[in-house]
Amino acid sequence: MAKKRVSPIKDYTLKNGEKRYEFPVYLGIDPLTGKQMRTMKRGFKTKKEAELELARIKLAIANGTYHKERAETYQEIYDLWVKHYEKTVEESTFVKTTGIFKNHILPAMGDYKIEKINVDVCQKHIDEWAEKLKKFRTVKSYASKVLVFAMKRGYIQTNPFTLVDMPTKASKKDAVGEEEKIENFYTREQLKKFLSCLEKESNYKAYALFRLLAFSGMRKGEALALTWNDLNFKTNELRINKALSRGKDNQLYVKSTKTGVARTIKMDEKTMTILKEWKKKQKQDYLVLGFNTMQPKQLVFSNEQNEYLQPTKTRKWILHVQNKYDLGTITTHGLRHTHCSLLFEAGASLKEVQDRLGHSDVQTTMNIYAHVTKKAKEEAIMKFASYIEM
Template identity: 45%
Template structure:
């Protein structure tokens, strides 16, 4: 029989309490007890205890999860089933979102006690930290929905918050700068890469600049994806970082799957790199002659991590004093130079695998703006005045 105990409250008055085992918590698998306190008399405490014991006898063990279940407890339970429903890199990114943003704001609170103002404060904080704060908010909302499905709480306060509206700063400049190399800058950069006398790096940057493919798409290539006879490159997979390292995924959209034509110089560089790869890696005990051999590998003949090529870029830019751009901006470079060479918007969209025409048109607008600025100079030069 649980003991009813008397205790002293902060104001010095006396009250009664008891503690009772109520079953095993399904969230943790551990024995669970509930404590009830604040009874004015021992008789009141005994009556409450009798009612609770009767409820347990009638309905089986009860778990007072509302008393102690934290937001983080529910998140961890949800994470177990979420893992098998998404790609590995998506799972990894989701965990980071919770670790860096959601759990610091909500993780330590009892989930059934989290209020709308508490959620509003969290969302306001995220809005000041990350552009994709609405996605973070949706992740948090998912946990409340999951808790409701488990009967842990009855309401989703995240569904009642007001989405913060970020005010745009009015400016004559473009809302977002799109950076890329000019034709001359790209030619000089590739000349510097060639001076490095490392065919692997030259092959990578040449593909980057002359196909417009994404970094993750190029690093996922196998030699069977390069058709030397028809001069084409087959893009249908991407490289990503999973829980245990580098993984190869299918692309997110159907438009990302495409076939890209290759020029003779790019093909020659790829042929030279394939020949050197076979020779060098054979000396280390690797046979790289099979079709599924990755085009770009590290010293262990495994896929190169995406971060490695960023260091290649920084090293070359620093050594030869060339302007450094982001790896993804080689894609912008290819796009802009395609427009300058006379390619149509649809041709560029198909070659780069843009999901919608807006992305293509955004870069097209920057290119045409530059051409418009040069119109007056071209006219004056034509008139020779």
């Protein structure tokens, strides 16, 4: 009995629900490298259309007349671009970027013929992204990079993304997001209460971590990458030169800080005392688990296997305390905003705050400063009204 041949043609579904067909093609041996050459042809609306193209290619290959065409679709240009892009950024950035393409850009534009993409096509997708995505400008920026790459290699003459009109009206999601962003911090009184409640809990590791975040302004990833040799208990200084991040296959790894610049900051006596106490407790607790934590590169905050602590863990800890004691809700990153805000209230200069928090762009620092100034003005009029008593 003859063995049934399996067709190489497979179907796939676009984000809008439409079905398309694709198939792989073996192109022989590359005379330059000696390696096998393969390509993927996709975007066929019917299986019959794909079958006819496959038959045509097979015949051309058999006759020795087939030459791989230049990249034709946005997807094919993206496949060329992404190989170069991976070499230019951190692994965590690469993972985030390819996620944006997979979820938003390629489903929308992947099958377009590169030379057919015009300003109307780009405008259509910008408007769609603006309707449903808070960071639609970021999506547009990445989608445009592929066309810039295509221009540099002569596939197209101009980049139509540069001609689109960017939507200015904030969507409801955008407005809500901004409000949440502004309110993601504690006042001085709220912070004191939060840390006081946390101290009552049995989780001293969480207490030490949140105290450190609130009094240093460190990013969470920077704190989770800290080792004990980064702390100087004699001078009460902290060296911040790395950060925990998530890379390929969801794996955690240590990279440089967000700005790529290390910084040393001064810490208050009490926070360093709390960290010193945690170091003692860590030694005792982890000895029971079979780990010697007296190594110089021992993580300050690790999990029960003495490996990197999952960044999502802090959310569970902070929500537990906030819910239990009916506290205001902020994220772990909100403690960084809190530190920045309270530094300004305490009279620190813009440059001092920028350097301490490791902001590469002073605008980031100024945005928080503007919010603190607004809060101070509101308090001033309340004091005035209270004084006049009218």
